[in-house]
Amino acid sequence: PAIAAVIPAAGVGQRMQADKPKQYLRLHGKTILEHSVKPVLAISAVQQLYLALSPNDPYFAATGLTAENIVRVDGGAERVHSVLNALLAIDAEKMPWVLVHDAARPLVRPQDIELLIQRCLEVGHGGILATPVRDTMKRGQSLINATVEREHLWHALTPQFFPTALLRANIQAALAAKVVITDEASAMEWANEPVLLVEGHSDNLKITRPADLQLAAFYLEQNQ
Numbered sequence: 070p071a072i073a074a075v076i077p078a079a080g081v082g083q084r085m086q087a088d089k090p091k092q093y094l095r096l097h098g099k100t101i102l103e104h105s106v107k108p109v110l111a112i113s114a115v116q117q118l119y120l121a122l123s124p125n126d127p128y129f130a131a132t133g134l135t136a137e138n139i140v141r142v143d144g145g146a147e148r149v150h151s152v153l154n155a156l157l158a159i160d161a162e163k164m165p166w167v168l169v170h171d172a173a174r175p176l177v178r179p180q181d182i183e184l185l186i187q188r189c190l191e192v193g194h195g196g197i198l199a200t201p202v203r204d205t206m207k208r209g210q211s212l213i214n215a216t217v218e219r220e221h222l223w224h225a226l227t228p229q230f231f232p233t234a235l236l237r238a239n240i241q242a243a244l245a246a247k248v249v250i251t252d253e254a255s256a257m258e259w260a261n262e263p264v265l266l267v268e269g270h271s272d273n274l275k276i277t278r279p280a281d282l283q284l285a286a287f288y289l290e291q292n293q
């Protein structure tokens with residue numbers, strides 16, 4: 070089936086303490102955003118990429134991202150609103166599936182995206198890339214309340230892949246019900262839709278703090 074891609078890139082990236090949003094910081098001569106877009110556009114079934122950008126974004130024009138199949142939409146107050154704006158721009162009949170990927174994840178492997186798509190199409194419902202938790206997990210504030218069973222815990226990564234119309238409807242319904250939505254899967258879980266966990270790789274990190282940029286540069290060198 071034809072696939073649409075959504076990349077929310079309208080965040081300000083406060084935790085990076087940088088002079089510009091993190092998606093515009095440079096990694097090996099290219100912006101993080103360009104790195105994040107590349108493996109998504111490399112998927113042959115992806116027909117259009119919807120990029121959610123801040124309405125007065127002064128940085129996008131200077132990137133090399135000028136492909137005809139890139140559609141720009143306005144971002145919203147939070148990530149979920151940016152994603153929803155992009156979903157509303159998609160013709161779900163033409164592109165019945167959608168791949169949502171963070172602009173701040175420059176190192177996702179194209180093979181992992183292919184695997185996610187293939188597994189979801191096999192089972193006929195949505196799914197996400199994720200990695201198993203390796204540390205011992207504790208619940209608590211300043212003191213530990215409990216150790217959380219690690220065996221069935223995962224880190225949710227992106228891309229996340231869902232039927233377009235269903236994702237759009239469930240995000241709208243979850244927002245109306247004031248559910249906190251930090252990724253697409255949370256809206257689908259809230260609606261009791263099945264979401265497949267597909268094991269990815271931990272080098273698909275989200276650039277969040279300054280040290281992440283150094284780690285990403287290291288991974289990039291290893292993979293070349």
Ligand code: C5P
Nearest residue numbers: 077078079080145146147148151172173
């Ligand atoms: O800040 P965080 O790392 O959670 O952001 C994840 C992704 O969501 C980033 O690609 C960021 O640009 C995007 N985002 C957005 N609109 C917002 C906030 C974040 O598109 N209002």
